[in-house]
Amino acid sequence: MEYIRGIPRNQITFATTSLEDDISQDNPVRVIDAFVESLDLDSMGFKRAVPNTTGRPPYDPADLLKLYVYGYFNKIRSSRKLMTECTRNIELFYLLGRLVPDFRTISDFRKDNAKALKSVFNAFVKLCLRLNLYQRELLAVDGSKIRAVNSKDNTYNVEILEKKLKRIEGHIDEYLMLLEQNDKTEEDAPSVEEIKESLKEILQRKEKYEGYLDVLLDSGQTQLLTTDPEAHRMHSKDGFHCCYNVQTAVDGGSHLIAGYEVTNHNTDQGLLTQVVQGVKDVLGMETVEVVADKGYESREDIKNCVMNGIVPNVAMKYDKKERLYSIDYVEAEINEETRCSTDPDDIQKCIKAGVLPSCYENTAIEVELQELSEVSCFLLNDDKTVTCPMGNILVKVKTKGKNTVYANKDACRQCTNKCTGSTSHKTVSFGPDTKVVPVRMYGSIHSPLTQMPENLKPSPNNHTFDRSDYAPPRKVVLRIREDIHKLKQRMCLSEHPFGTVKWHHGAHYLLCKGKEKASAELGLSFLAYNLQRAINIVGTRALLEAIR
Numbered sequence: 060m061e062y063i064r065g066i067p068r069n070q071i072t073f074a075t076t077s078l079e080d081d082i083s084q085d086n087p088v089r090v091i092d093a094f095v096e097s098l099d100l101d102s103m104g105f106k107r108a109v110p111n112t113t114g115r116p117p118y119d120p121a122d123l124l125k126l127y128v129y130g131y132f133n134k135i136r137s138s139r140k141l142m143t144e145c146t147r148n149i150e151l152f153y154l155l156g157r158l159v160p161d162f163r164t165i166s167d168f169r170k171d172n173a174k175a176l177k178s179v180f181n182a183f184v185k186l187c188l189r190l191n192l193y194q195r196e197l198l199a200v201d202g203s204k205i206r207a208v209n210s211k212d213n214t215y216n217v218e219i220l221e222k223k224l225k226r227i228e229g230h231i232d233e234y235l236m237l238l239e240q241n242d243k244t245e246e247d248a249p250s251v252e253e254i255k256e257s258l259k260e261i262l263q264r265k266e267k268y269e270g271y272l273d274v275l276l277d278s279g280q281t282q283l284l285t286t287d288p289e290a291h292r293m294h295s296k297d298g299f300h301c302c303y304n305v306q307t308a309v310d311g312g313s314h315l316i317a318g319y320e321v322t323n324h325n326t327d328q329g330l331l332t333q334v335v336q337g338v339k340d341v342l343g344m345e346t347v348e349v350v351a352d353k354g355y356e357s358r359e360d361i362k363n364c365v366m367n368g369i370v371p372n373v374a375m376k377y378d379k380k381e382r383l384y385s386i387d388y389v390e391a392e393i394n395e396e397t398r399c400s401t402d403p404d405d406i407q408k409c410i411k412a413g414v415l416p417s418c419y420e421n422t423a424i425e426v427e428l429q430e431l432s433e434v435s436c437f438l439l440n441d442d443k444t445v446t447c448p449m450g451n452i453l454v455k456v457k458t459k460g461k462n463t464v465y466a467n468k469d470a471c472r473q474c475t476n477k478c479t480g481s482t483s484h485k486t487v488s489f490g491p492d493t494k495v496v497p498v499r500m501y502g503s504i505h506s507p508l509t510q511m512p513e514n515l516k517p518s519p520n521n522h523t524f525d526r527s528d529y530a531p532p533r534k535v536v537l538r539i540r541e542d543i544h545k546l547k548q549r550m551c552l553s554e555h556p557f558g559t560v561k562w563h564h565g566a567h568y569l570l571c572k573g574k575e576k577a578s579a580e581l582g583l584s585f586l587a588y589n590l591q592r593a594i595n596i597v598g599t600r601a602l603l604e605a606i607r
Contacts, residue, residue: 374541388534
């Protein structure tokens with residue numbers, strides 16, 4: 060029995076089909092082609108979107124964009140590999156009409172249109188919005204380190220440079236000593252020319268390191284990366300590497316990436332408001348609920364989220380079950396229109412007046428208006444500690460003259476009934492003969508307070524009851540409860556896109572230098588992820604219909 064045989068190489072054939080017939084109707088390249096053709100590349104800022112009337116004709120930026128979207132969709136990021144695929148890939152024959160751009164042309168397109176490429180990602184997000192793929196109910200925010208084009212050896216700080224300069228000074232002294240003793244050395248010792256050449260080389264290195272040190276001292280930066288100055292040396296799971304900290308916001312219903320930011324922050328602290336505000340604008344949302352891990356623990360950042368229409372479900376790092384914020388009361392007349400408004404100014408006005416905005420109803424956020432109520436005291440114990448009205452223990456923090464100051468920052472941060480109108484923690488000063496310090500409490504007390512002993516008199520210098528600025532009659536307490544159920548969803552939402560992009564697509568390192576170009580490159584990676592996800596959810600034909 061014979062084998063199945065193919066067509067002989069030298070047999071002449073006549074093509075009876077076109078490229079249109081060779082590509083099936085469900086092939087994803089049809090979506091890529093239709094999507095790019097639907098874009099207004101000129102308004103997006105792509106170079107050469109309108110060709111010049113004279114000179115050599117350029118490649119159409121739409122063709123090069125199709126090439127890049129196809130490449131990232133199929134895990135091909137290198138411009139040289141994309142050029143090779145243009146010579147043999149029938150799907151690229153269909154997309155580009157058998158064009159074969161040079162690898163430098165392909166590479167320059169990605170570098171020259173860095174800002175415009177991020178807008179392509181946002182355009183696909185809006186396409187998915189028209190298909191109602193984004194539920195826009197919950198966003199999972201997370202960050203991941205992606206390697207930059209900079210080795211650890213090309214990273215300097217002041218300490219490293221000072222050590223290198225000190226070592227160079229020692230080598231210079233050695234070479235000068237060799238020059239002085241050259242007449243006394245043996246015949247096989249280095250010649251004067253060799254010593255002078257080595258000395259010249261080491262002086263050049265000294266000049267280079269001194270220049271690096273001057274740049275660091277003048278700029279105030281802690282690090283200097285010579286290959287990609289905008290990157291940063293960061294701590295990751297496998298040691299210290301030069302990276303960018305990439306932030307993403309993932310939709311809780313579809314697992315599609317709604318937005319991203321490329322930063323050079325070492326940690327995620329303080330980035331929550333910045334990332335979510337950008338996503339709100341793209342998705343056209345007035346308020347949004349987000350979930351993030353404890354790496355985003357920043358009391359000021361979380362408070363800014365609440366004041367700008369964002370419900371932050373951030374895992375507790377220091378608190379136990381809820382976060383408490385003490386806010387200065389600002390009297391205002393709140394009507395139903397103001398309470399139902401989602402404008403940040405109206406939200407802040409409601410919260411400062413002690414009224415919960417309607418957009419925060421049935422969420423983890425509560426607002427309570429507290430007034431001065433019962434009187435209690437701080438008691439000095441025999442072991443030189445102090446018991447506060449709520450039963451917490453304060454310890455000595457400093458001495459001020461003859462007085463001793465006690466405080467407990469953690470207890471004050473989690474206290475439900477505060478004894479101070481200040482937004483910071485309470486400090487209590489005890490004189491040499493003081494045993495008890497009275498204080499007036501805020502809010503409705505639900506637990507027994509420390510009672511003032513009858514045989515002890517308060518300090519005559521205590522002004523708790525005399526100063527209205529010290530204890531204003533009203534203040535607002537903002538509470539953010541821990542939502543365990545939503546925090547458990549976070550890992551399922553935010554980890555999968557990063558794992559897919561970094562390890563399945565191979566984008567765990569960058570090919571471009573600079574924050575803007577890195578943002579463009581990652582925009583292509585995230586666009587490829589969203590494209591595949593959308594095809595899996597609704598199919599190729601539904602996407603083509605939405606584009607048309």
